Amino acid sequence: MKALHIDNLQKRYPTGVEALRGVSIDIEPGAIYGLLGPNGAGKSTLIHCTTGLAQPTGGSIEVFGHDAIDNYAEARQAVGLAPQEPNLDWFLTAEETLDYHAGYFGMPKRERRERARELLETFSLTEKRDERTRTLSGGMKRRLILARAIMHRPRLLILDEPTAGVDVELRLELWHYVQKINQEGTTILLTTHYLEEAEQLCDRIAFIAEGQIVAEGTSDELAARFDVPNLEDAYLALVGRKELSRSHIELTADEVEA
């Protein structure tokens, strides 16, 4: 059984935009799977379809064998989502944010309280537990969003550009959390624009462009497929910007010096 099995997924918005055009993905349990692609490629749409925030117009999604589209309760129970844009409720405190989230997933009160305390401690938010989310710094909000995503102990954690716009220290901190969560048995689907992030964290990576998966494999397999030395160059080959390759720029600089 796959952690996530997506077959021929299609999404056409009412405006006529075809965001997903027959996407198929399989993610093994326990893996960290990277989804890379330029803006507008369909990464967030794919995530929204998997989590129920968007309704696919075709294809199927299964999370640990449970249908995620029509009989979605079991599938959604198994998924945790940390979205790209901070979407915290301004009226809630940090602790309430975690408590309500776990309640939506049916977690009993005592367990919610213990789990919230544990996660507030893990993510260095204990001192801010009674503060409303709107007063938290950007980094704290990011940490709280990640804590909320794993609050109900999902088996599949979806991280939509979790490190976009954060400083280096927090990025490394988040990487550390992600690896720790994965070692504890959680499967992770990660979208990112940072290729070193994908290279560092992911077991397998898929390139998505114009709503289609155009390549899939390990970092080395992708580089070999595009006949380039590394993942970054493979990505640049995908988006048709080979001239931006560091090796190309370094070569040009050497030529100028010569």
Add this chain to the structure above:
Amino acid sequence: MSAAQIRFATLWRRECNRFMKIKKQTIGAPMLETFLYITVFGAALGSRIKHLHGIDYILFVIPGLIMMAFSTNAFSNNSSSILQQKFQGAIQDQLSSPASPVELLLAFSLGGFMRGLAVATLTFIVSVILVGLPVEHVLVLIPSLFLVGFFFSQLGVLIGVRAEQFDDVAFAQTFVLQPLIFLGGVFYSAALLPQPFETLTRFDPIFYMINLVRYGFVGFTEVSIPLSLLALTAATTALFLFNLRLFSRGYRLRA
């Protein structure tokens, strides 16, 4: 409690917690507004009008004010709560949970219902203490108030789901709801109006709601109670089913 019960209780608690966190605005302000109406229309006008259809003017007015407090609070709570959560993106947390459309709809509806009920109950208690507001037909009053509260909760949900900006909610409240309530006979009897206004009033659905509540409290009505109850039940059910369809389709909630 089962997981489904915990989920529904949490969704409901979140909606109630939201308005309790800003209770000066959500409970205090409507209370003040209601008592200003009672003061102006009861004490000031009441000293001139004295009686309407043999009932003290203040007692004639208060049932309409209670109904108005219930309806406007139920409506505004739900419309603004949903729009605010859509605006912040916070609603994604509920939408990506295992909650079904009916659980989500009921929880959003009951938030406003509880706020309306709180303001209406406080107004009722104070009215009993200050002017001895009676309850003549409790078996009509309770279902009528329940239906009125639930109808406007549903209406608030509908407007909140449809709205894309705060102006949309304000427009519905200021230009549709308030005129219908004021022209529905909160402060006067339709029988006192000249034609064609008396007839026009009978096309205002809120006229029937006010009469139901007024009959429950003071025993006076200008409409058929069974027919009004039936029509209100049908309208509330239809609105609930319509909203449920919107939630099931994810209309303006899911992409």
